[in-house]
Amino acid sequence: MKKLLYIVAALLVLNACEEPQGGNTQPPQVVTPTETTSLHGFYLLNEGNMGSNKATLDYFDFATGTYTQNIYTLANPSVPMELGDVGNDLKRHGGRLYAVINASNKVEVMDLTTAKRLGQIDIANCRYITFHEDYAYVTSYAGPIQLYPQYEQKGYVLKIDTLTMQVVDTCVVGFQPDELAIVNGKIYVANSGGYLSPNYENTLSVINLTTFEEQQRIEVDVNLHRVRVDKYGKLWVSSRGDYQGNVSRIFCVDPQMDVVIDTLDVPCSNMCIVGDSLFYCASQFNYDNMTEVGTCGIINVKTRMVRTEHLLPDDVTLVKPYGILVNPLTGDLYLTDARDYVTPGVLYCFDSEGKLKWKTRTGDIPAHFVLW
């Protein structure tokens, strides 16, 4: 009895309350010498695997050459449950930074200079964001539901007043819309149909910016993903393929005629257009030997020709190239490796000659850059 009491007493004393806590971070690290530039730095949004609530925001500062992980938690220590689950897109507009947090059903609005939270816009299953004048346009998978004759839920684009952070209008598009781009008074939306596997969507929705109504569809290829505009006003669209016969490809669409004007047999998981160059990266899964190969290359958007398919030096192998950014001032290429999605990713910096300058570890699934 005494012994039991003693044990119980000892355990009561032992029981210092240790509760679940998030947001433990690595200290900031100097990864490269100071760089004199008119730019401040860049943000990198790590997606974090679904259910992990580990979407984090990292920051690189040119002036000090310092890389800081999870800057959102440092800037906003009192926000419960931190940034959220699955950071799907990151863009800037004016003095604000917008992070689309997919599984947390929200767009987080932050101050661009401090990453301090200004508010959030609740949007279920939100995917990508773009801006035009005072409005933000966000794609979402969670459009209106139709139950008969069979369950169907199309995606839609939400128009948000950036001043009030309120949704002012919506426009239904195809199934599971992903990226969107605005050019020539029209919004181009890549419909993926990702939930309909193997019957993916294969169209771009074209929305009239003034009426905010879908005016037509452009047939491109299965499972569309990215849509970007180059400096000549042309659209660059990528498809994911159907993971079977149809492979991932890049297309060029003319927004004057609304037709596909070129197809490049180049796989693409992400792209970044600077000047005449479209930098792309991809990971191709080979079903024959069950291995994944990361590739990275450049397309000249003027000639629409592949300039190189082997941008990376031979001694650097990426498992899963994922996020890509090119500094327009220096030509430096920032490329992330998402690896196995569950362990910390890697950020590589290559100079314009393709030589590795530095690398550092990031959060899980480093993906989306904003340079400012």
Place this chain on the structure above:
Amino acid sequence: MMNFSKLKRQWLLAHFVCCCGWSVWGQVVVSPMGQTRLDSMQHIREVAIVATAKKTYVLPPQRLEGKRLQALTTYSVADAVRYFAGVQLKDFGGVGGIKTVDVRSMGTHHMGVFYDGIQLGNAQNGQIDLGKFSLDNIEEVTLYNGQKSDIFQSAKDYGSSGTIYLKTRRPKFDANKTYNIHLTMRAGSFGLANPSFLWEHKITDNISSSLSAEYMYATGKYKFRYRKELPNGHVAWDTTAVRQNGDVNALRLEGGLFGYVPGGKWHLKGYFYDSERGIPGAIINNVWTNAQRQWDRNAFVQASFQKEWLKGYDFMLNAKYANDYMRYLNPDTTLMFIDNNFLQQEVYLSMVNKYSIMPQWDVSLSVDYQWNTLQSNMHNFVNPDRHSLWIAAATAVTIWRIRAQANLLATYVYDNTRTPEGVRQTMRDEWNLTPACFLNYEVIKGLDVVAFYKQAFRMPTFNDLYYTDIGNVSLKPEKTTQYDVGVHYDKYWYSGFFRQLSLKTDAYFNQVNNKIIAVPKGNGQYRWMMMNIGYVEIAGCDVSLRTQMRFPYDVFLNVGLNYTYQQAHDMSDPTDNDPIYGTYKKQIAYIPWHSGSITAQLTYKSWEMNYSFSYVGERYHNSANIPANYEQPWYTHDINLAKEFEFKKWKLRIAAEVNNLLNQRYEVIQNYPMPGINYKGIVKIMF
């Protein structure tokens, strides 16, 4: 460990001995638990036997039975299993949350769970959710590392890396009684209402029947709290919410016929479980509730017959048919709508032959056949079929003070699937051979040195192989190799203060090869594929101590202590060796270095007080052992008080439980908050 058998009547003991073929060389002593009750003519003086049964097991198991099992404040089998050394419980929280068991860090898929001698199957995902098994009708839970080192067993008994045996109550009757009826009501936190009923009937001297029914309802609601402190000690945020969508509604019906024949016994049993539950999901920023639902309907019938045909020749037949239906619904319109159903069927037949060539030398041969199938309404589903054959040859010898056992298991697997056109095609056709051997050297009486070596594997499940888009048909089996050396000491005293001292220490080294891991593939997001890319090395040590002490005034104290140290290194990718971020040679997900438990049971006449403590040390939820992946240690204290009242013809047991006494907030799995302090009351009537 075999020790005090429960309070059995002498005649029953005799029966027990003759039926199980165990020779008891123990000494009859007065029970420490139930004191002599000579008040009633119906009662024969109760005894307990220090039953050092003929050691058919080379390696003794960890066992929870009778009073010790009843003493644990538990909702399901899963809660009891965590008191075994070397075990990690994967608990998603709440009454309805999934609870699976990982023994010695080899992974939850490597656990075999046997229900009344026949393995529970799940060909779809290979996991047995122990949270679905009630302890109401279970009288013994036994854990074997490696395997039950007995040779009179089915071939599948040799097949897992670790095995849990759940033994339901076999009817036993007091003299002059032909029936037993137990009525139990449990109620408490989480909106729990859990009535159950057991009726045992003695049909003839050799045949008895049992019928048991249980219903469980719980809202599954509980408060949970997340908070964060700044380095300066200020609270950054502190938020409390109620766990939603954790409700459970479950009905269990179980019936059995049990019989004895000269030199043998048989049983026939039917099991039916029907449930609906919410899947509470991970708690993430801006999402505090989930809407997913799951329905399970599990039914099986099984039969077992064993007999000594000729002197030295024992024979056993087992058969089973199982039909398991599962429906998963995601009605959440912010996510992909899913309404899938799965139907699994299993037919199992087993034959075991054992022959004693000499008193000190036994050999056995067992052959099992099993057929599994899975159907689903999923798009492009291939409806796999699997035929498996297990052939095990085993031998056991006793030479001088050494008892040894060795076996070789050959496993054949044949899978076929259906193409979209409905044509069957062979997907898999392979044999695997796995050996095992066990040794026990008795240094002096009570002190044994044991060792074992075992290879085992788990077949890729139907989900791993054939799940639409994710499955990978070229997967190899995931293999384990175990090495174990241990020292076990047992001592009993029949008088004085100390009554029992049992100390077991085991050191082990395990390898898991071709570990099946989901890896992302291609350019799309959340496209995964199962791959054989993992390799894990586990070095560990289990220590367990058990004592019984007798204090004045017939106060007895049982104390059990378990401690486990495990170093489970991820050796999968030698190139990923960054000292901070790398995964190479780092601890794998959710395996703590230190874990342990304490159970204490204090009895005084018909009063009983139980205390249990369980501790899981710091862990990481990923092989990258960085602060962002850190999981806090946790410990819970549970306590209960019970009193038994005895009336002329019936008994009443009343118990009150308080779990997580100190209201600790913790998580076993990242973003799945566990309940704080919770209560339960139990009233049980037996006549």
